[in-house]
Amino acid sequence: MVNKWEIYYCDLDPSIGGEQKGMRPVLIISTNAVNHNLPISTVLPLSSVSPSDRTYPTEVLLDKPVTGLPKLSVAMVQQIRTISHNRLSNLSGSITDTKAQEAILDACRSYFDL
DSSP states (O other): OOOTTTTEEEEESOOTTOOOOOOEEEEEEEEEHHHHHHEEEEEEEEEEHHHTTTTTTTEEEEEEHHOSSSSEEEEGGOOEEEGGGGGEEEEEEOOHHHHHHHHHHHHHHHTTTT
16 A cells, blocks of 8 residues: 555656656655555655755755665655556655655645645
């Protein structure tokens, strides 16, 4: 069962144009009502970055201890996607830090002007 705030590896191919592609971690952001009752979830792709990389207003910087991933990452709100659970593999952790969760929600609200 897929739950909100969990991180899975996901095959985002095929992709078109500037869409994120390949096997990468994604963060589940859809509600558990969706995640548990439909065969789909809404996700934010995560990408590794270095401390000197530029972070865009539509991205949230996530430290390794927050994600449990081996590298510093950004959640890319501009790449939000709804995907089939069949694309998900290897649960790799979850974001339990409430400040990180709120930062992600704030970035989503800002992106969608909510």
